[in-house]
Amino acid sequence: MRLGAGLLLAAIRGFANSWARANAHAAAPCSGLFCCLHMTNEAIPKLTAFDDAALDKAFAALEDEARSDASALDVEAFRLKWVGRKQGLLNEVSDRWLKAAPGAAKKSVGQRFKVLKELVETLIENASGAGPSDAALKAEAIDITLPGTRRLIGAEHPITRTMNEIVAVFAALGYSVGVGPEVETDYYNFECMNFPPGHPARDTQDTLVVAGQERRPLRDRLLLRTHTSPVQMRTMEQQPPPVRIVIPGKVHRNDAADATHSPIFHQVEGLCVDRNITFSDLKGTLDHAMKALFGSAVKTRFFPSFFPFTEPSADVQISCIFCGGKGCRKCKQSGWIELLGCGMVDPAVFGFAAEKQPAYDAKQISGFAFGMGVERIAMMKYGISEIGQFFAGDMRFLGQFV
Ligand code: PHE
Secondary structure (H helix, E strand, C coil): CCCCCHHHHHHHHHHHHHHHCCCCCCCCCCCHHHHHHHHCCCCCCCCCCCCHHHHHHHHHHHHHHHHHHHHHHHHHHHHHHHCCCCHHHHHHHHHHCCCCCCCHHHHHHHHHHEEEEEHHHHHHHHHHHHHCCCCHHHHHHCEEEEECCCCCCCCCCHHHHHHHHHHHHHHCCCCCCEEEEEEEEEHCCHHHHCCCCCHHHHHHHCCCCCCCCCCCCHHHHHEEEECCCCHHHHHCCCCCCCCEEEEEEEECCCCCCCCCCCCCEEEEEEEEEECCHHHHHHHHHHHHHHHHHHCCCCCEEEEEEECCCCEEEEEEEEEEECCCCCCCCCCCCCEEEEEEEEEEECHHHHHHHHHCCCCCCCCCCCEEEHHHHHCCCCHHHCCCCCCHHHCCCCHHHHHCCC
């Protein structure tokens, strides 16, 4: 329904015209504003016949009029015209047709009047409940064929993914997974791992320490762990042997950043303790793990090395995955790439564990441990040459791993 004085008048004129057509007894056809207003006052002429046919015709004309008004007029204008207290057409019909009807016709006029009244009420009800106009809806409409704002889907960081892959290889061998604190005490990071205070091995790991702890005993001083090996001890203190555990985690060293060094990086530690664990168990386990990670064509070899917490210790090299061992720039023409450190758990380490768990008796049990750098493995697997890419937060780089 639309409102407007002009429209209202036009509608009234329309009614008058159609009424004139429908009822030969009506006044002369409308011829202008004055006429229309005049017509409104006398819009409902007296009925001369009260038979069914005459009533049907008269009421049908009014119903048609109400329907066309409903689509042409604003609700208020419609209400005014049809149910207005003074000149509302329903009142007129009631006065001129219903009240004036002869006794015998009262019932049939009354029934038809009731139907008309209900129609008018329904039309008002529908129009009042109707929402905004078509034009308003169109103006507000959203073009659902336009592509929306794309929300980026989260994905595993390549380091997390590589860490999970390494962990999965060992999980399949029956290893459980553990974690430990990144802020560690001197005791767990060094002392119980058989680096005595002042031991020169401590110099090999430039350590980031928490400031202002000079008054604390050395063993309680806090530092950012330089390796995941302290979690070996934390695990053994919590449970007697046998132990098979892998520990992924973040570590820190006060290293200057370059293409292959970052002060923050990640390791996966491994520890296996039981009766009769031998160096060949260590070799077989790591050979299997390297083949699972890099492909079954990969070979491993073990070189003597030194770590304070393993004896004997070894560095593990794998045949170069880029040249297949022939020698290339990546393996510095050697055909081999060094990938991780490992060894048999030093009896001194079991000695520290036995302070809380006496079952770590080096005469009864043995074990091996290993630790590998996650970034180095990820760089090899994905052909990345700058370690800094992992931490730069550049979506062009990270998006390649989605
Ligand atoms: N913790 C050693 C490092 O960070 C790696 C390692 C772990 C070596 C376990 C042997 C056994 O270099």
